[in-house]
Amino acid sequence: GALAGAARLLGYEAVPDPADTPGFEAHVQVLGRVAVTCGDGRAREWGRARARDLLALLAVHPAGLPREAAQEALFPGADPGVGERNFRVTLHALGQVLEEGARSGVFLERGDWLRLRPGPDLHVDLAAAWALLAEAAGTPGRLDGLLLLPAALADVDLDDVVREAGRYAAALPEALTAEAEVALAVARPDQAVRAAERALNLDPAHEPAARALMRAHYALGRGAAAGRVYAALTAALAELDLRPLPDTQALWQALAGARS
Incomplete structure (x- = not known):
């Protein structure tokens, strides 16, 4: 006792x-x-x-x-x-x-x-990663933890491991994008840049992350950087025979117009 x-x-x-x-x-x-x-x-x-x-x-x-x-x-x-x-x-x-x-x-x-x-x-480490991913966006320390997570599971040729690798590869950019949105909502565009850039490093065709990064750069007075993000996204989507969604195109047009 x-x-x-x-x-x-x-x-x-x-x-x-x-x-x-x-x-x-x-x-x-x-x-x-x-x-x-x-x-x-x-x-x-x-x-x-x-x-x-x-x-x-x-x-x-x-x-x-x-x-x-x-x-x-x-x-x-x-x-x-x-x-x-x-x-x-x-x-x-x-x-x-x-x-x-x-x-x-x-x-x-x-x-x-x-x-x-x-x-x-x-x-x-995988259990700890999923616990972190399950936390609510904006939880203190979550963004720093997400930024430290490895990009992918180990390359193991077993069906169950491959499926889990796919789930993880999709979940990490989504979590980072959610952190970027929270950072923008509380007027922390610098934090949003860190989160969204990492998400796009993992998935260059991730449109929500690109939109968040464009908005963050614009908030920091970096209109040209926002344009480079849009161009890189367009190129990444073209490799998949896709084009930016209407929401993404409208955002870039609005930012470009406001910049002009």
Whole structure:
């Protein structure tokens, strides 16, 4: 009972079993690349490439997934005996990387259902990124956090990871654009420029971000810069056989007219 308060401050719901406290933090990275680092920053070495892919698969399924589904994703169409043997070796290799120096099962649930065990000792960057993306636009510190997020998930050729990569690639520019709109609403065009420029770096054909950036530049007295944004957007859309939307064209005409 005397330790309950300290346990909560450390992120535990209750005083944990000593066997479930490895004594270090593990950081799982799947944004940009797949990596595991210890609390001291030392990167773990991968014994098998498929163990890396399995970690990415588990990271995009925070609630876990059936063992059979994970095995089929990693070894599609394999003979059942061969697939099971290869998957067992891969799962063991992931456990060695993720739980080096800790009791088996501290970070990785095994059995019929596989899952990265959430807790204060295990940190997954993708989970933190989605939590940040889910915050309301204008939340203090959100824009700075979004600007630090990597552009994409690691390149892992698994269908579920590819789908998650697509969701992330769409969500990040949208969140940055929303921050730009909030910044314009509170008369902070400098902040809007930071957010919208990052969104357009990620997606040069993102029209809402371009409109926000044009308005921000105009508010800062940079009419020529607003024109360059419109020209770059038009070129990016032309590569997709598209033209700017009427709203975007009308905005540029209004800004150009006001500038004249």
